[in-house]
Amino acid sequence: MMSADVQPLIDDLLNGSHRALARAITKIENRDPGYRDLVATLYEHTGTADVIGITGSPGSGKSTLVDKLAERYRERGETVGVIGVDPSSPFTGGAVLGDRIRMASNVGDMDVFFRSMSARGSLGGLSTATADAVKALDAFGKDRIIVETVGAGQNEIDVVRTADTVAVLVPPGSGDDVQMLKAGILEIADVFVVNKADQDGADRTVQELSEMVELGRGGVSVDAGHHGPDAVDDIGHGHGDDGGWTPRIVESVATRGEGIEDVLSAFADHRAYLDESGRAADRARQRYAEEIRTLLRQDVGELLEEELDAHGGIDDLARSVAERETNPYAVVDRIVEPIEACVSDRRD
Amino acid sequence: MTYANHDCTPRVVDVSADAEGGQRTIRCLIAKVGLDGHDRGAHVIARAFRDAGFEVIYSGLHRAPEEVVQAAVQEDVDVLGISILSGAHNTLVPKVIDGLEEYDAFDDTLLLIGGVIPDDDEAELKDLGVAEVFGPGTPLEETIEFVRENVPERR
Numbered sequence: 462m463m464s465a466d467v468q469p470l471i472d473d474l475l476n477g478s479h480r481a482l483a484r485a486i487t488k489i490e491n492r493d494p495g496y497r498d499l500v501a502t503l504y505e506h507t508g509t510a511d512v513i514g515i516t517g518s519p520g521s522g523k524s525t526l527v528d529k530l531a532e533r534y535r536e537r538g539e540t541v542g543v544i545g546v547d548p549s550s551p552f553t554g555g556a557v558l559g560d561r562i563r564m565a566s567n568v569g570d571m572d573v574f575f576r577s578m579s580a581r582g583s584l585g586g587l588s589t590a591t592a593d594a595v596k597a598l599d600a601f602g603k604d605r606i607i608v609e610t611v612g613a614g615q616n617e618i619d620v621v622r623t624a625d626t627v628a629v630l631v632p633p634g635s636g637d638d639v640q641m642l643k644a645g646i647l648e649i650a651d652v653f654v655v656n657k658a659d660q661d662g663a664d665r666t667v668q669e670l671s672e673m674v675e676l677g678r679g680g681v682s683v684d685a686g687h688h689g690p691d692a693v694d695d696i697g698h699g700h701g702d703d704g705g706w707t708p709r710i711v712e713s714v715a716t717r718g719e720g721i722e723d724v725l726s727a728f729a730d731h732r733a734y735l736d737e738s739g740r741a742a743d744r745a746r747q748r749y750a751e752e753i754r755t756l757l758r759q760d761v762g763e764l765l766e767e768e769l770d771a772h773g774g775i776d777d778l779a780r781s782v783a784e785r786e787t788n789p790y791a792v793v794d795r796i797v798e799p800i801e802a803c804v805s806d807r808r809d
Numbered sequence: 810m811t812y813a814n815h816d817c818t819p820r821v822v823d824v825s826a827d828a829e830g831g832q833r834t835i836r837c838l839i840a841k842v843g844l845d846g847h848d849r850g851a852h853v854i855a856r857a858f859r860d861a862g863f864e865v866i867y868s869g870l871h872r873a874p875e876e877v878v879q880a881a882v883q884e885d886v887d888v889l890g891i892s893i894l895s896g897a898h899n900t901l902v903p904k905v906i907d908g909l910e911e912y913d914a915f916d917d918t919l920l921l922i923g924g925v926i927p928d929d930d931e932a933e934l935k936d937l938g939v940a941e942v943f944g945p946g947t948p949l950e951e952t953i954e955f956v957r958e959n960v961p962e963r964r
Contacts, residue, residue, distance in 0.1 A: 579864050
């Protein structure tokens with residue numbers, strides 16, 4: 462059922478009101494009443510935008526690169542939406558969202574819609590909120606949507622993996638960074654960008670990344686070639702031998718706008734690969750499967766919280782376990798059994 | 810099933826306390842407009858707002874009024890705090906207000922000015938729709954309390 466009060470907002474958004482788009486994202490972030498109707502209605506208008514996720518350690522130059530990418534897209538006449546995700550304080554919930562400062566190339570251009578979002582300490586809620594905000598930008602008609610996060614934890618990885626193409630920024634000079642990547646970011650990267658490639662150690666970082674990528678695809682050795690401090694080119698083969706995608710490695714100096722075309726062409730190649738191989742459809746299905754699962758977990762989780770309260774609240778239950786009056790398994794059985802009974806009654 | 814442990818639930822500043830349990834976090838844009846390069850005050854207030862549980866977007870130095878409007882509209886902030894120490898408030902602030910009106914964003918944005926503003930100008934700015942002017946030496950708590958009490962009820 463559509464609640465009446467979100468319909469005008471949806472109409473305004475689809476008619477191109479920036480204010481309505483901004484307000485829709487606020488409703489999504491706050492989980493205001495009606496936000497579900499809002500996103501549900503927007504769904505049928507989505508599916509046209511190309512979504513790019515950009516992640517990397519703090520200071521790797523994400524925001525500056527995003528700014529330059531947005532500038533190039535605008536030069537081609539494409540509209541751009543950007544969501545910059547920053548962590549919030551777990552103590553106060555407050556946050557200073559600083560990604561916007563770097564968006565200096567697109568001053569006053571409303572067709573670059575930049576929105577800062579904070580993690581708000583929510584569990585898994587961030588990826589849902591970000592994915593929904595992407596839907597709003599998509600429905601609004603943005604051609605390119607960039608989601609930017611600090612690649613610090615599972616939350617952030619969950620956020621960028623909802624993108625069609627994922628770029629991981631690696632600053633040069635630190636072998637430790639590349640080591641860190643092995644622990645999970647490697648798997649999600651479609652493109653590695655060695656940004657600040659004019660700094661010492663860029664060659665080595667490129668070399669280490671290409672070794673790692675080659676290792677990942679079965680140990681085929683590749684001559685990475687020599688890269689001088691100003692060399693801006695890319696290595697890697699794009700399409701792998703098995704028809705899969707081999708992550709590309711691109712060098713850039715975002716502050717000077719160097720290598721941006723290489724980054725863009727790596728993105729374009731990946732997009733082409735997705736479309737030609739049918740992986741785009743696979744990825745979309747995977748994404749929707751995850752969205753369904755996440756929503757289910759959230760809703761059922763809320764239901765369980767209510768049940769917890771009805772059973773005296775978690776504090777009392779925990780106390781009775783601490784006093785050895787009962788145990789966690791018995792508590793959970795007592796809460797879940799009636800729910801199971803209801804569900805199986807209804808299913809028949 | 811693993812689920813929210815209570816220590817991790819988001820702490821949300823519940824200003825609207827709406828019955829349906831929507832979460833509400835106060836969002837603020839702290840902006841430096843024009844040519845003055847003194848951003849100490851803006852930094853201090855940004856930190857204080859963050860510690861008060863607000864989400865703060867900081868504009869950086871030397872912003873044009875249209876940039877501030879773009880940011881305020883896109884970020885859908887509840888509060889726009891403009892820091893001006895250059896004396897150009899009489900030209901810059903009306904431009905920001907006009908821009909907000911153009912995007913239909915003026916009515917539900919709490920507009921605050923921080924800086925050195927002569928009394929006559931303060932009255933004039935308030936006539937234009939500035940909610941409050943905070944001069945040097947204003948206790949941080951006073952500004953935070955003002956925001957909490959005056960954040961506009963929103964659609």
